[in-house]
Amino acid sequence: MIQFTCDYTRTAVPEVLEALAKAKNQYTGYGEDEITAEAARMIRHLTGDENVAVHFLLGGTQTNSTVIAAALRTHQSVVAATTGHINVHETGAIEASGHKVTVIQTEDGKLSAEAVDECLTTHEKDPNVEHIVQPAMVYISNPTELGTLYSLKELTALAEVCRKHEVLLYMDGARLGYGLAADENDLTLKEITKLTDAYYLGGTKCGTLFGEALVIKNPMLKKDFRYIMKQRGALLAKGFLLGLQFRTMFDGESLEDTLYYKYARHAICEAQKIRATLKACNVPLLLDSPTNQLFPQFTEKTLSRLKRDFVFDIWSPTLVRIATDWSTHPEETEKLISTIRGEFCNSPF
């Protein structure tokens, strides 16, 4: 069986495993080692902002809840799309740290500047404002949980709205590598750094064993951040394991030179082949995602045929998620494509 369920089915890119195998020294604990410092310097360089803080945490849920707990006072909420990961798939981690997720209904997983502006304005104008949680941060994921991407124009508009209302803008970048490597993407890391208060470059889903590289620009959020990491279990004793992996992934003069980008680009190429096939075969797509996640709506019969050889993430009886990643073998892609073609098209291409 070949799994296209998700982007965390295999260990890590070979270079990361090699770096780990070679690390025979003794290192200082809790991320205070020189390798971690070097990894942070590399990422700072790529962001174009020497003043950002870079921290390495273990996973997405932890990163999100740590950032949000660090940012908000007790009466404040974080605004997210109804489909936002923090709203639906973190078992109430945000609420467990005391904060409501204020939701905005969306079709494509993205928050528009207009919708956020309306949400924040409505709150500010409410005559009973104190009876309602105060939105103080906007959470977006890019790519979203539905594989869609923010454009530079959209992110700029959103950032302006956030600044106007004095709320923070935070980007969950669990799959940011795949976003940055997408054909349709027009955002750079430098622009993301300029437009947001914090974001993370996901490692777990983009080729490391685990780990997320959090970039913080906002000074209030930077302050005492390691305390909050420790409190949330995010200060790994062997922090150098994160340093080793991210130093390997982010070594490069520009993002395009890094392994992080190269492996993400590979995943995009594999996804694009599948996307093209689905379109050619007129398989309906929930959304025309440009990233590594595709959401085709198969017929029962076709899905049943595909399930003989492939595993997908099942969203509804016939809607599935197909995800490629840094480790997807072209032969795996090829086999999936030819099976789909065989089912749908009944004709050679």
Next chain:
Amino acid sequence: MIQFTCDYTRTAVPEVLEALAKAKNQYTGYGEDEITAEAARMIRHLTGDENVAVHFLLGGTQTNSTVIAAALRTHQSVVAATTGHINVHETGAIEASGHKVTVIQTEDGKLSAEAVDECLTTHEKDPNVEHIVQPAMVYISNPTELGTLYSLKELTALAEVCRKHEVLLYMDGARLGYGLAADENDLTLKEITKLTDAYYLGGTKCGTLFGEALVIKNPMLKKDFRYIMKQRGALLAKGFLLGLQFRTMFDGESLEDTLYYKYARHAICEAQKIRATLKACNVPLLLDSPTNQLFPQFTEKTLSRLKRDFVFDIWSPTLVRIATDWSTHPEETEKLISTIRGEFCNSPF
């Protein structure tokens, strides 16, 4: 100016003020006095269940968040209507105690058994169930925030769904007096006691200075409840003040004999007069509420005229809430009615 904004504009019913004025003794603190015990016995008697626990807390937000904090484990949520008070008007009190409010969209402020069943079934069947908060309590308000009422049939069906899924059913009764006294009501206190795990008989909005009488039937929820009250600031040092008020309000062989009921019934009568007038004048109503809250949609012109003499709670430019209560003077009602008639009907009745 006459206020029809809400049901907490005046101090308390005269009998409560008299009881307070006469209380010259020394009493044991924190609700461990004999008066409070007597008030609890009276309420227990009216519920028809000698085993329920009765506690007196200070206000609605406090009561809701204390009950929910007592009931849920860290990964559990409480299900509510989107319009539910805990979801929109308690500044994230539930989230501040660590729990998500899982919302169900409704038209009339009520949760149907079907909608709750679907919500709970969807959770249980989710393949990634552990990634999602676990609904473990259903919160309803009766009357709802929109003035609507649950029927015996509806509450029975809801209770059955809750038992089937092993979740608790909790009723916010901030205005329960007005609900029980409504013409359309077919629920008794004894039935509510049988069908729910906990509920409260609101005092603040129904004639006491402050205070809510919480009735708990569920054994798990009863356990150690006073600890949790103390932690949440709900164990009033002079707890006998609550005992004094609720003993005054609930002294009676049956509910209908109590001051609580009689004053609620008065408010309903006043509201009914206004409701009849609104209908006679063809003023559109958001919902045809049978309780003490009415939601007419006036024209700008009419509202502007009414605002010369009356204060309402403004919900949108022309939608207002008119609330009567135990203290509404018939002359106040009469003046409102004649002003509305004058505006709308241009004809003598």
Next chain:
Amino acid sequence: MIQFTCDYTRTAVPEVLEALAKAKNQYTGYGEDEITAEAARMIRHLTGDENVAVHFLLGGTQTNSTVIAAALRTHQSVVAATTGHINVHETGAIEASGHKVTVIQTEDGKLSAEAVDECLTTHEKDPNVEHIVQPAMVYISNPTELGTLYSLKELTALAEVCRKHEVLLYMDGARLGYGLAADENDLTLKEITKLTDAYYLGGTKCGTLFGEALVIKNPMLKKDFRYIMKQRGALLAKGFLLGLQFRTMFDGESLEDTLYYKYARHAICEAQKIRATLKACNVPLLLDSPTNQLFPQFTEKTLSRLKRDFVFDIWSPTLVRIATDWSTHPEETEKLISTIRGEFCNSPF
């Protein structure tokens, strides 16, 4: 039986009850009425600082946990004496809002500037500082839980240490009236306002039915405070009940002119008579408290005799707390004194 157990056994001073009986108007809810505004103005006047915020909350535990939740970020703690109310008698309310109480061992319930300086310095110098909660507020009670008082010199030194380390200083004034009215007291309300970031003037134990008047000087703490009150159940629907009571108690050009002071002074006088008797009879005292709480160590035989007519708060088999308050009748005091004399002195005075 006469109770000397505590200072919250009777309803309220007559003037408060009268004010309540006379209040027949309709008032705006949630403390936004004019009476509450007037009460706040009166208190602001007495503090000598027109810029302080004044809020009225319901009780001590609620006030403490609301202030502390408003002040601290998630990784921060509040420093208190081991005997501090927040550490031992609030059922973990501070921890329930996410914060550790960092304790300092004391003999007399007071925190010395030196001890606090050492505690804060130790934290700052810890090489693993991020692994330890960061103290960010110092909590003191004045009078303390043991009836002792801070002198102007002590409070000034403590305030200097707090400013040096950039932590807030908060005073729990549940019995502040009794402190300000004590013979040994050399602190004024104006000095307390200058030296602390926030404190409250307790009502519950000093003659109101309930309620505490919180004074906030620190701008960060002022911001959005009503949101946090609402979240913690501290925004009373009929907030005017607090306004009515505190307007009655704090009407005066100077503190000494107010009912708050006069009733506190009465309690002190009664306590002083008992204290003099205890000393004359050589009854050992846990501490020589100048306020309304006394802690005599009786013999078993004497205590057994006293228990025939009086109720005390039992701290250990023979150590009791005797508390007077605004309502203590001189005859009650006289009866206690003569019984003690009869037991101990066997001789006319």
Next chain:
Amino acid sequence: MIQFTCDYTRTAVPEVLEALAKAKNQYTGYGEDEITAEAARMIRHLTGDENVAVHFLLGGTQTNSTVIAAALRTHQSVVAATTGHINVHETGAIEASGHKVTVIQTEDGKLSAEAVDECLTTHEKDPNVEHIVQPAMVYISNPTELGTLYSLKELTALAEVCRKHEVLLYMDGARLGYGLAADENDLTLKEITKLTDAYYLGGTKCGTLFGEALVIKNPMLKKDFRYIMKQRGALLAKGFLLGLQFRTMFDGESLEDTLYYKYARHAICEAQKIRATLKACNVPLLLDSPTNQLFPQFTEKTLSRLKRDFVFDIWSPTLVRIATDWSTHPEETEKLISTIRGEFCNSPF
């Protein structure tokens, strides 16, 4: 420089790194893969109880706070020694999940059955019991933070006290491997399983890259545990990484057959050589620890000499912690020993 600072300076035992390098398959996420199931089976086998639940979490702070959040209701506390890791070195993680740590002063880091009995009895007998957090779990670490060990007799007595008072007993086993491998140890894994409600076998400090194997016997604690792991960021996307490591470490018919034990035993042997040297040289020890942590009190001069070649964890100007671990090379130990001897003894052994 050779580090004896702690037991997490190097990556992992070679067998773990090899297992990782060889893992080329696709695995199901979130610990639902077969390798993780196999690792759990191996550990269950070693505990002698087929019904225990085994979960793999990422680190000690996370494991402790997840277990405690799962176990306690909102008004409950966990009892720990003042030196307990949860009390002093987790940045308030327990409080951040809403719970107080009720502390007992100890000399050697261990909680005696008598001290716990007294603490729990005192609470139960308090007349104001509801005003105080309710201890509901006892937290011990074995070895303790001071390197000391519980004997079978001590743990049995403690377990009996916990059962008598109906509180849970939880053992933090961050260094349990080193405890089980110590010469003075008389506890087996099977006995620990019988006597406690939950405990963990630490991986991070005992040879894995990261990870802790939590064993839960108590049925209430087992229920829904994965939800709470997810909420606390403890459900690693690539959970199979934990399975791979723990399967490698715990493959064996008996504990003594496992790599976990063998590597721990190695660390103990190295520590014992140093301990013998310190004693021979009459270096005062804070405690005569039988495990991998030693706490010698050097003179300034000696410490200054040692610091030329070695790094220790500095506890006070001259008190240091020396830790060996699975990776300590005998030559490193030898060099340390000879340097100490050279300083202290001025004579050949």
